[in-house]
Amino acid sequence: xxxxxxxxxxxxxxDPDNLVEVDDLKVHFPIRSGLFKTVKGTVKAVDGVTFxxxxxxxxxxxxxxxxxxxxxxxAMIRLREPTAGTVRFDGVDLTSLKSGALRRxxxxxxxxxxxxxxxxxxxxxxGSIVSEPIETHRLAKGAAKKERVAELLRxxxxxxxxxxxxxxxxxxxxxxRIGVARALAVEPEFIVCDEPISALDVSIQxxxxxxxxxxRSRLGLTYLFVAHDLSVVKHISDRVAVMxxxxxxxxxxxxxxxxxxxxxxxxxLLSAVPVPDPVSERKRKRVILKGDVPSPVxxxxxxxxxxxxxxxxxxxxxxxxxxxxxxxETIDGQHRAACHYAAEALKTDxxxxxxxxxxxxxxxxxxxxxxxxAGKADAVTEAExxxxxxxxxxxxxxx
Amino acid sequence: xxxxxxxxxxxxxxxxxxxxxEARRVDAEGSAVGPERKADKLLQVRGLxxxxxxxxxxxxxxxxxSFxxxxxxxxxxxxxxxxxxxxxxxSVARLVPNPPGRIIAGExxxxxxxxxxxxxxxxxxxxxxxxxxIFQDPLTSLNPTLTIxxxxxxxxxxxLGLSRxxxxxxxxxLLAKVGIPRPKERLKDYPFHFSGGMRQxxxxxxxxSCDPKLILADEPTTALDVTIQAxxxxxxxxxxxxxxxxxxxxxxxxxxxxxxxxxxxxxxxxRIVETGTVDQLFEEPKxxxxxxxxxxxxxIDDLRGDRLRTIEGLPPLLISPPDACRFAPRCSFARxxxxxxxxxxxxxxxxxxxARCWGTEPGGWIS
Numbered sequence: 083x084x085x086x087x088x089x090x091x092x093x094x095x096x097d098p099d100n101l102v103e104v105d106d107l108k109v110h111f112p113i114r115s116g117l118f119k120t121v122k123g124t125v126k127a128v129d130g131v132t133f134x135x136x137x138x139x140x141x142x143x144x145x146x147x148x149x150x151x152x153x154x155x156x157a158m159i160r161l162r163e164p165t166a167g168t169v170r171f172d173g174v175d176l177t178s179l180k181s182g183a184l185r186r187x188x189x190x191x192x193x194x195x196x197x198x199x200x201x202x203x204x205x206x207x208x209g210s211i212v213s214e215p216i217e218t219h220r221l222a223k224g225a226a227k228k229e230r231v232a233e234l235l236r237x238x239x240x241x242x243x244x245x246x247x248x249x250x251x252x253x254x255x256x257x258x259r260i261g262v263a264r265a266l267a268v269e270p271e272f273i274v275c276d277e278p279i280s281a282l283d284v285s286i287q288x289x290x291x292x293x294x295x296x297x298r299s300r301l302g303l304t305y306l307f308v309a310h311d312l313s314v315v316k317h318i319s320d321r322v323a324v325m326x327x328x329x330x331x332x333x334x335x336x337x338x339x340x341x342x343x344x345x346x347x348x349x350x351l352l353s354a355v356p357v358p359d360p361v362s363e364r365k366r367k368r369v370i371l372k373g374d375v376p377s378p379v380x381x382x383x384x385x386x387x388x389x390x391x392x393x394x395x396x397x398x399x400x401x402x403x404x405x406x407x408x409x410x411e412t413i414d415g416q417h418r419a420a421c422h423y424a425a426e427a428l429k430t431d432x433x434x435x436x437x438x439x440x441x442x443x444x445x446x447x448x449x450x451x452x453x454x455x456a457g458k459a460d461a462v463t464e465a466e467x468x469x470x471x472x473x474x475x476x477x478x479x480x481x
Numbered sequence: 482x483x484x485x486x487x488x489x490x491x492x493x494x495x496x497x498x499x500x501x502x503e504a505r506r507v508d509a510e511g512s513a514v515g516p517e518r519k520a521d522k523l524l525q526v527r528g529l530x531x532x533x534x535x536x537x538x539x540x541x542x543x544x545x546x547s548f549x550x551x552x553x554x555x556x557x558x559x560x561x562x563x564x565x566x567x568x569x570x571x572s573v574a575r576l577v578p579n580p581p582g583r584i585i586a587g588e589x590x591x592x593x594x595x596x597x598x599x600x601x602x603x604x605x606x607x608x609x610x611x612x613x614x615i616f617q618d619p620l621t622s623l624n625p626t627l628t629i630x631x632x633x634x635x636x637x638x639x640x641l642g643l644s645r646x647x648x649x650x651x652x653x654x655l656l657a658k659v660g661i662p663r664p665k666e667r668l669k670d671y672p673f674h675f676s677g678g679m680r681q682x683x684x685x686x687x688x689x690s691c692d693p694k695l696i697l698a699d700e701p702t703t704a705l706d707v708t709i710q711a712x713x714x715x716x717x718x719x720x721x722x723x724x725x726x727x728x729x730x731x732x733x734x735x736x737x738x739x740x741x742x743x744x745x746x747x748x749x750x751x752r753i754v755e756t757g758t759v760d761q762l763f764e765e766p767k768x769x770x771x772x773x774x775x776x777x778x779x780x781i782d783d784l785r786g787d788r789l790r791t792i793e794g795l796p797p798l799l800i801s802p803p804d805a806c807r808f809a810p811r812c813s814f815a816r817x818x819x820x821x822x823x824x825x826x827x828x829x830x831x832x833x834x835x836a837r838c839w840g841t842e843p844g845g846w847i848s
Contacts, residue, residue: 284733284774286561288776288778295788354711356714446769450772
């Protein structure tokens with residue numbers, strides 16, 4: 083075993099500012115094969131991760147597929163049993179709870195899934211989907227329950243008259259709203275949002291993202307926001323954690339982490355994100371990572387990223403990258419990165435050079451926005467219509 | 482190389498300079514290929530309408546769409562699901578499933594040839610040879626029961642008439658070109674041996690195997706992770722430059738469009754609503770739907786908790802859409818005229834920047 087920062091013998095003391103505390107969490111999946119289903123290996127989906135989610139904050143968790151981000155989300159509300167380590171919710175170790183106590187605790191934590199199609203039972207009406215958790219936790223009955231369901235639907239922007247409808251009658255964005263209403267039904271404090279907008283179209287993504295932002299401030303929610311899209315995560319998060327192969331490699335406030343990433347992997351990710359701006363796209367120098375992510379069955383020794391790391395190559399393949407797994411170390415304030423050569427990474431502009439020049443260039447021009455502000459956008463005067471569409475007006479005479 | 486040494490066919494109205502790669506290719510392949518340019522533009526789509534005849538009614542998936550793709554150019558088709566961008570590309574290759582789909586009107590000229598009038602045999606010859614395809618999901622577009630080597634060789638043997646040995650050499654060369662390590666050893670591997678990114682490289686190898694003039698890339702990186710996406714986009718860009726291949730890039734990702742395309746068509750509800758160079762579209766979009774798309778994107782320079790301006794509502798059903806601006810019901814700027822008359826695509830900042838919007842026309846109420 084290589085030395086890791088996560089290898090601790092005593093648990094850190096509970097900090098009341100933290101809603102969820104994760105210590106040296108490991109989630110391993112056995113690979114079984116053959117007639118007797120003998121264990122042939124272990125997928126180390128999450129392999130020693132320590133972090134916390136503070137009350138009222140949104141922690142973004144980004145990484146590529148297979149890095150373990152969704153598994154962490156599930157383990158944090160014990161939908162997956164951790165192999166090792168602890169998850170404490172409000173100071174209580176979830177891994178020690180028995181079923182009754184766990185169910186009571188679950189009321190305080192909920193999850194919104196990625197797939198708005200697969201996560202809703204097609205044979206249940208919207209009303210029964212949203213009221214099921216209310217019944218499970220015996221929160222309301224009869225008329226009060228009905229009123230609560232209607233209130234929840236209004237809260238997520240759906241018309242309560244749709245309670246009798248089935249999921250297939252809704253669009254993807256509306257289904258995701260139903261999923262949000264179901265999560266909110268038990269008045270949770272903490273919600274794991276597992277890629278909640280990845281399956282949606284751009285304009286619908288923005289609607290759901292706004293909804294989650296509004297609900298957060300209205301209800302004082304704490305989110306773990308799991309996503310692969312760095313722009314979305316930056317938009318919604320107070321702090322961002324970047325994962326690679328079962329480990330958190332960098333964590334910090336988005337302003338610092340996106341402007342001056344300390345981990346070469348974060349820089350590679352940022353260099354790869356397409357930016358909707360042709361000018362910065364032309365300036366962009368992509369860090370093309372060689373090959374694919376290594377298998378989590380046999381992660382590389384030392385720093386897991388060294389097999390694809392551009393900085394490792396640039397520094398002449400230093401030995402400690404191959405032998406010592408770097409712990410998360412403070413760069414500045416809350417900004418921490420797990421790289422032996424974070425200081426070297428910070429000296430470069432790799433991955434972020436093109437972002438410095440991104441201007442705040444929005445779609446709707448200022449003049450048009452001003453028109454909307456003035457409330458004149460859709461007010462019609464005949465003169466304006468005539469000016470706007472002379473051809474159409476001469477063609478058809480309006481009596 | 483001066484172009485006239487390669488010879489231009491009688492049907493070519495203009496003499497065109499060949500780039501070094503073109504010259505090399507013409508030299509290598511002799512007069513069988515003939516002149517590179519047989520028409521003014523590589524692809525000319527005029528008034529294309531593709532409708533789907535379903536039990537619920539006629540879905541006007543693509544309605545009166547016209548655009549050009551120049552030789553070697555990358556044109557983006559962007560829009561949200563159901564806007565008709567994929568059906569447009571399928572129509573170009575005559576791959577619209579029939580029934581229920583049918584191209585009911587329009588003209589598609591590919592390198593001077595009217596695609597819609599070709600016999601099925603000739604069309605098959607065109608597909609794969611002159612037009613290559615890269616689809617979103619490389620797992621389902623490759624045959625799981627055939628080796629990678631066989632699947633690429635099949636294309637080159639069919640279209641280029643190469644011998645088994647020559648085909649194998651060509652396959653190894655192609656696999657090396659798309660960045661597959663130890664290509665000779667991978668020939669006998671099956672698609673499941675490859676990761677998603679590697680499978681997409683194989684797809685690109687097949688697409689490029691016959692030196693096509695056009696590649697239809699339908700969301701080629703949507704199923705891939707962002708670092709793998711970067712590899713694949715870089716590969717498509719590099720190879721299309723090297724072979725002077727035109728690309729019709731279908732994507733919902735405006736970032737990809739900004740980075741890959743020379744020009745972009747924005748589609749909404751079966752119609753092109755704006756078209757222009759990539760700079761015009763991102764710097765001076767002239768259609769509220771384009772604004773809405775750009776507004777909806779969280780940006781890397783956003784502050785936490787900023788509300789995004791969104792497009793409210795949903796795209797319309799394409800069964801008997803009204804004779805009006807199709808975006809009007811969701812447009813914050815719409816006025817009466819937008820709900821009664823459909824605007825034409827008319828020019829804005831320049832001749833080739835067109836938008837379909839009453840409000841942003843010269844003298845319109847949105848400046």
